Amino acid sequence: MKANLFLIAAALSIATHAVTAESATETVHYYSEAVRCNAKLFTPSNHGASSSASAVVLAPGQGETRASIESVAEALATRGIVALAIDYRGWGECGGFLYFGEPVRWDDRMRFAQLTTTMRIRRLRIDPKAQVIDVRNAITFLQSVPGVDRARIGVWGVGLSGGHAIVTAGSDARVKSVVAQHPLLAGKGEPRAAFAPTPQQQTMMIELARTGAPADNRAAKAMNANEATVALAEYKPYWYLEQIPQTTSVLLIAENSQASAADSAVKLLKGTSSVLKIEKARRAEATNAAVEWFTSNL
Amino acid sequence: MAIMKVAQALLPQDNRFDRNGEYTMSSYRRCRVAIAICALFAASSAFAQINTDIIEKHRADLAKQGSDPEMKRDATQPRDWNYDLPQGVTTRLVTFYVGGGTALHGKMFLPRGFSTKGSWPAVIVGHGINALSIGIEKYAARFADRGLVAMAIDYQSYGFSQSGSDDIRLLEPDPTTDANAVTDKHMRIVMKRTNLNNAQEVNDFRAAISFLQGEPGIDPDRIGIWGSSNGGAIVIAVSAVDARVKACVAQVIGTRPVPRRPVAISEANMEDAITRVRTGQGAETEAGFSFRTYVDRWYLTRNQDVQPGAWLDQIPQTNHVLFIPAEKDELTRGDSGNVEAAKFLTERGVTAQVATLPDLTHFQAYSYTGFEVGSTLAADWFLKYLGTGSAR
Numbered sequence: 150m151k152a153n154l155f156l157i158a159a160a161l162s163i164a165t166h167a168v169t170a171e172s173a174t175e176t177v178h179y180y181s182e183a184v185r186c187n188a189k190l191f192t193p194s195n196h197g198a199s200s201s202a203s204a205v206v207l208a209p210g211q212g213e214t215r216a217s218i219e220s221v222a223e224a225l226a227t228r229g230i231v232a233l234a235i236d237y238r239g240w241g242e243c244g245g246f247l248y249f250g251e252p253v254r255w256d257d258r259m260r261f262a263q264l265t266t267t268m269r270i271r272r273l274r275i276d277p278k279a280q281v282i283d284v285r286n287a288i289t290f291l292q293s294v295p296g297v298d299r300a301r302i303g304v305w306g307v308g309l310s311g312g313h314a315i316v317t318a319g320s321d322a323r324v325k326s327v328v329a330q331h332p333l334l335a336g337k338g339e340p341r342a343a344f345a346p347t348p349q350q351q352t353m354m355i356e357l358a359r360t361g362a363p364a365d366n367r368a369a370k371a372m373n374a375n376e377a378t379v380a381l382a383e384y385k386p387y388w389y390l391e392q393i394p395q396t397t398s399v400l401l402i403a404e405n406s407q408a409s410a411a412d413s414a415v416k417l418l419k420g421t422s423s424v425l426k427i428e429k430a431r432r433a434e435a436t437n438a439a440v441e442w443f444t445s446n447l
Numbered sequence: 448m449a450i451m452k453v454a455q456a457l458l459p460q461d462n463r464f465d466r467n468g469e470y471t472m473s474s475y476r477r478c479r480v481a482i483a484i485c486a487l488f489a490a491s492s493a494f495a496q497i498n499t500d501i502i503e504k505h506r507a508d509l510a511k512q513g514s515d516p517e518m519k520r521d522a523t524q525p526r527d528w529n530y531d532l533p534q535g536v537t538t539r540l541v542t543f544y545v546g547g548g549t550a551l552h553g554k555m556f557l558p559r560g561f562s563t564k565g566s567w568p569a570v571i572v573g574h575g576i577n578a579l580s581i582g583i584e585k586y587a588a589r590f591a592d593r594g595l596v597a598m599a600i601d602y603q604s605y606g607f608s609q610s611g612s613d614d615i616r617l618l619e620p621d622p623t624t625d626a627n628a629v630t631d632k633h634m635r636i637v638m639k640r641t642n643l644n645n646a647q648e649v650n651d652f653r654a655a656i657s658f659l660q661g662e663p664g665i666d667p668d669r670i671g672i673w674g675s676s677n678g679g680a681i682v683i684a685v686s687a688v689d690a691r692v693k694a695c696v697a698q699v700i701g702t703r704p705v706p707r708r709p710v711a712i713s714e715a716n717m718e719d720a721i722t723r724v725r726t727g728q729g730a731e732t733e734a735g736f737s738f739r740t741y742v743d744r745w746y747l748t749r750n751q752d753v754q755p756g757a758w759l760d761q762i763p764q765t766n767h768v769l770f771i772p773a774e775k776d777e778l779t780r781g782d783s784g785n786v787e788a789a790k791f792l793t794e795r796g797v798t799a800q801v802a803t804l805p806d807l808t809h810f811q812a813y814s815y816t817g818f819e820v821g822s823t824l825a826a827d828w829f830l831k832y833l834g835t836g837s838a839r
Contacts, residue, residue, distance in 0.1 A: 180727035183616040244621035246612040248548040293721040322711040345690035358657035362548025369628035
């Protein structure tokens, strides 16, 4: 039994620093705001501190963790691109959102107060704006990896995180290339305007502002659902397309019914851009296209 | 000259300009009429959304405040924060939540005759850069004296409000997994204060709106917001992202219309950005005016995510925006940014007005005649566009 555990432990330690013929992986950590996150870094086999490689952040889709996207990261690394597959705060191997579980006091003259107290840690929240900040912090981490060319950074996303990739490119000038697979294109056909919540959404917002961090799992899940409903209702990646600079290249991979929305979206882009239409089932084709896009545009 | 100045400030609201900034023939005619009327009736133009006679009436006092060495200000001082609670106005301390459970502080000022069975308009009052609500409570008190419900708030990590998730770092591993949506654990932590983050301040304002909408006696469809200095930038940003706002007053802040732009990180800030993600804490710098503390130097980059001047086109016609700049504002360089913003909004059919406080510098707006005139104009604006309360 002991020997078995030892073998498992040995296997795990290899897993955190595995080398294949074409790429190596490593579990790394960085902080998104004050929350510690683990992520998986894929580096080409010939990568070293003196390299000058392009690099891509890969962000998981809605309700997913990085396991769902590691194959794309690996495919990029085998083609010479450093790739970082991340989790968002409150998901997978990222720490949770932090709240006080009991009263605390402070004095603003003391900027950093250390204490022990009951923390209430929330997970599985979907906050698109916070997730975009996670992607941007991951970009910063990637820029600090030895052998990465800071000027050649890309972002890859799928579904909701395809929307994040567009939003990140429209809000952060460091992004030079984007692949958005089956991206959330909410905001299409709506003029850019302040969010006007429906009566039902307004009721949720009132309840959220009048309720502290929930104490039990059931209440926490209900609150997660309401938060996500409101946050997604006002999240409009489509509005960010026209903010993407001419120097950023964008590939939109449209699946099935999304083709016409992607055709409209690409017209708003100033730089090198393209739409690839595929059947949803053919995700390997999408991965190949993403690899080709980053290889030729970064 | 002052008349012409006011006339200039008023003009953009009353004339539509075409996209190239040229007058159309009809607007040119109306423009000349406006100048003529302004000249005839001094500042009390019939074209103004609210009457600004009070500025002319206090012109001499404002000029005195602008030149008296005793009333010179590089920041507000604690003596500027004091106020007498108006007769009949009552206060109530409240807690509301933002970002999934961070407790924020609000001090509500309830007007004479307020009843939870009635229907009152309500205004949220937010402080400037690296400041505290105690410095601007007197505006909330004044608004309540004029019949509005008003609530002064501290942003997260300031004053009586808790630090948010962005400001709390665990000093031991986070034990939670996706098996549970919430976990309580006694832990060693470091709690950061005064983390200046405009994006979070926008969220704080919006949480305050939600809180007030659920408050008995408050009409959820008559919520206004007031902000001064950097708080003025925040209220414009909130107006651009939240259509629940029906009236907005931005005092002493430039909000010149600019194009949207992705945020670039300067070479100097890049190493700090890396330190932040590698360690959880970047470099500090001193900030603020009336209340100086250290803050994360990163705020200079992060706050660029909030772009009020670029978001003006998102403000709906159901909102109404008043700018109260100070003529000799050393930080915003006067009122030209507001005049441009009001013109931009007016062209889009949003009611907007500029009422410039003559002779005053930035921090003089908060005291003496500057406070009297500025708070009166703001209250007039809110009463005009939110209406008055009724006990039913």
